Amino acid sequence: MKKETKCVHTGSYRDVVVNKLAALEETEDGVLFSSGMAAMSTSVMSFARSGDHVVMRNALYGGTHAFATYLLDRLGIHYNFTATGSDAVCSIVNDRTKVIVKESPTNNPLMDIIDIRKVARFAKTRGITSIIDNTFATPVNQNPIKLGIDIVVHSGTKYLGGHSDICCGIAVTSSKNTRHIRTTARHLGGSLGGVETTICSPATTSHAKISAEERKRVGITDSLLRLSAGIEHVEDLVADLDQTLNS
Ligand SMILES: Cc1ncc(COP(=O)(O)O)c(C=O)c1O
Numbered sequence: 001m002k003k004e005t006k007c008v009h010t011g012s013y014r015d016v017v018v019n020k021l022a023a024l025e026e027t028e029d030g031v032l033f034s035s036g037m038a039a040m041s042t043s044v045m046s047f048a049r050s051g052d053h054v055v056m057r058n059a060l061y062g063g064t065h066a067f068a069t070y071l072l073d074r075l076g077i078h079y080n081f082t083a084t085g086s087d088a089v090c091s092i093v094n095d096r097t098k099v100i101v102k103e104s105p106t107n108n109p110l111m112d113i114i115d116i117r118k119v120a121r122f123a124k125t126r127g128i129t130s131i132i133d134n135t136f137a138t139p140v141n142q143n144p145i146k147l148g149i150d151i152v153v154h155s156g157t158k159y160l161g162g163h164s165d166i167c168c169g170i171a172v173t174s175s176k177n178t179r180h181i182r183t184t185a186r187h188l189g190g191s192l193g194g195v196e197t198t199i200c201s202p203a204t205t206s207h208a209k210i211s212a213e214e215r216k217r218v219g220i221t222d223s224l225l226r227l228s229a230g231i232e233h234v235e236d237l238v239a240d241l242d243q244t245l246n247s
């Protein structure tokens with residue numbers, strides 16, 4: 001394991017999961033999310049901004065469809081749903097199209113498939129980012145990156161989890177795209193910890209993205225430590241703190 005800390009702002013055990021999935025999908029890196037929908041929506045929002053156009057294939061997972069109809073409009077991002085064939089996907093693109101989103105096979109119950117290589121190649125020639133939801137196929141049956149797709153998204157809650165005991169999502173892609181998605185994810189928010197006690201340095205974690213000048217202005221000094229008391233027994237906590245402060 002490369003990193004030991006559990007803090008979301010500095011890296012964590014998540015790296016192990018990301019490295020495994022990136023290896024399975026034969027790509028470089030990725031970002032782990034709390035759900036498949038978080039992975040999909042953050043990926044789309046990382047590559048399309050107000051005024052841009054997104055092409056979404058018909059018969060996507062309902063949550064992805066709802067994300068487009070409910071949120072893209074509000075963000076000023078135009079979108080079109082298109083028929084399932086690869087020709088239809090390619091023909092609806094315009095000069096403002098920045099992202100193509102598809103599933104293949106599509107989520108239950110239709111199970112349509114698409115010529116992934118054809119759409120990927122087309123997207124590349126137009127400088128469009130292609131995203132595929134590979135939840136249904138899993139990396140065992142299909143590796144879209146090898147077919148030219150830029151970003152592969154999974155809901156880890158389904159086959160990847162396998163035992164119906166985890167809820168997560170992941171987007172795997174090149175290191176460059178990963179940096180983009182990670183930055184969007186950070187801006188959309190993350191969790192600093194769970195119910196356990198944590199001590200961290202805000203200057204290097206939660207507030208690391210704020211300039212040193214701005215941190216100084218709001219009182220976040222480099223030596224400031226944040227202690228968030230969790231649900232451990234109070235006597236254990238006091239003993240741990242005593243031990244640390246006296247060592
Ligand atoms: C194909 C597909 N993609 C994405 C999702 C959304 O995943 P999550 O429930 O982890 O947000 C689902 C959920 O059923 C799905 O079936």
